Amino acid sequence: MEKMEIQRLFQQHYAKMLRVARTFLYDEQESQDVVSDIFAHLLRGQTVLLAGTEEGYLLTSVRNQCLKRLRHEELRRRMEDVAVEPDSTEPCDERLTDIDEFVTTHLSPQEQRIFRLRFADGYRYDEIAASEGISRVAVWKHLSHALNLIRNHFKQ
Amino acid sequence: MQTNDNRQLYLDMQEHPERYTAPELEAMMDELDREPDVEEAWQRLEATHHTSKTSSRRWLKIAAMFAGVILMAGIALAAIHLVSTKRMAPAAVEVQPLKQEPTSPVQFDNVPLDSVLSVVAAHYRKVVLFRDEAPRHMKLIMTWQSDAPLGDFLDRLNAFDGLSLRLQGDTIFVETTTGEEDKP
Numbered sequence: 001m002e003k004m005e006i007q008r009l010f011q012q013h014y015a016k017m018l019r020v021a022r023t024f025l026y027d028e029q030e031s032q033d034v035v036s037d038i039f040a041h042l043l044r045g046q047t048v049l050l051a052g053t054e055e056g057y058l059l060t061s062v063r064n065q066c067l068k069r070l071r072h073e074e075l076r077r078r079m080e081d082v083a084v085e086p087d088s089t090e091p092c093d094e095r096l097t098d099i100d101e102f103v104t105t106h107l108s109p110q111e112q113r114i115f116r117l118r119f120a121d122g123y124r125y126d127e128i129a130a131s132e133g134i135s136r137v138a139v140w141k142h143l144s145h146a147l148n149l150i151r152n153h154f155k156q
Numbered sequence: 157m158q159t160n161d162n163r164q165l166y167l168d169m170q171e172h173p174e175r176y177t178a179p180e181l182e183a184m185m186d187e188l189d190r191e192p193d194v195e196e197a198w199q200r201l202e203a204t205h206h207t208s209k210t211s212s213r214r215w216l217k218i219a220a221m222f223a224g225v226i227l228m229a230g231i232a233l234a235a236i237h238l239v240s241t242k243r244m245a246p247a248a249v250e251v252q253p254l255k256q257e258p259t260s261p262v263q264f265d266n267v268p269l270d271s272v273l274s275v276v277a278a279h280y281r282k283v284v285l286f287r288d289e290a291p292r293h294m295k296l297i298m299t300w301q302s303d304a305p306l307g308d309f310l311d312r313l314n315a316f317d318g319l320s321l322r323l324q325g326d327t328i329f330v331e332t333t334t335g336e337e338d339k340p
Contacts, residue, residue: 007198010194010197010198010201011194011195011198013259014192014194014197014198015191015192015194018192019188019189022188023188026162026163026166026167027163027190032192032197035197036197036200036201036204038202040201040205043201043204043205049275050262050275050279050302052303053275053278053279056278056281057274057278057325059277059278059279060274060277060281060282060284061274061278063283064262064274064283064284064285067285069285075187090168100324100325100326101324101325101329103325104325120281124189124255125185125188125189126189136181136185137178137180137181137182140169140173140175140181140184140185143170144169144170144171144173147170147171148170148171153169
């Protein structure tokens with residue numbers, strides 16, 4: 001893949017990718033690292049992305065890398081916390097499967113849309129608000145409600 | 157968005173939005189949606205990439221030395237190479253389309269499974285989760301029809317011994333299997 005083509009993708013998708021990373025990690029430096037790592041990898045390889053799939057690939061890569069970092073962080077915290085026995089929690093991937101299923105079966109269609117527009121597609125809060133015809137604060141509250149439902153459902 | 161206190165505030169705002177005023181929530185959203193300086197970020201990336209290029213190539217050579225070969229029979233007949241080294245970078249996308257059209261078959265030529273799945277999953281807008289590390293490094297030589305259903309492609313991969321892929325919701329779960337319980 002030509003460097004100029006990668007630069008075009010960078011200019012086109014960097015902001016959106018950074019928003020998704022910020023939403024997962026809430027750490028500016030870590031979020032920038034995640035996005036930069038993905039493009040650094042493109043620069044290293046003989047890479048061809050199918051036309052029309054670039055954005056999907058890049059955003060999926062961001063989510064995967066964020067989940068990987070969160071898993072590492074969770075593991076590190078668990079190891080540091082002597083009060084938690086390693087066997088007492090289910091595997092992270094197992095939980096993610098359940099969460100995915102929960103989103104589909106328990107959230108309202110509007111909350112599913114808002115959840116995916118923010119976490120999967122990296123839209124800005126004002127864009128989601130405009131698309132749903134509600135205020136930005138209402139978008140935040142829908143997301144908050146969805147996350148709280150998920151949190152309460154999986155609380156041991 | 158730099159300190160643990162701020163992260164705690166972000167989490168608390170998510171959990172208890174009723175404790176915060178609309179302007180406070182707006183301010184948090186402004187921060188999360190702040191536009192980055194894309195040009196500066198690109199220049200930083202270019203500078204970093206330039207200095208790390210040599211060491212990255214050296215790593216690839218070392219990885220190649222550890223590669224073993226296992227031949228697998230599937231509908232598309234593929235060769236899978238198990239690489240026993242740990243990966244240092246996110247999924248590579250070393251794909252070479254047979255033709256230039258977007259919907260043409262894509263030839264994966266000795267490409268690690270996680271790279272293959274990154275491309276395929278992005279096309280179908282799915283997320284990939286590896287439940288163990290070994291399958292990430294399996295290298296494939298196979299063809300993917302991007303206009304075919306995802307299930308067809310997963311079925312072909314599931315034909316390989318020791319490999320299990322399962323689509324659940326928007327997530328493709330990948331793991332190795334030791335017994336024959338997952339095979340027809």
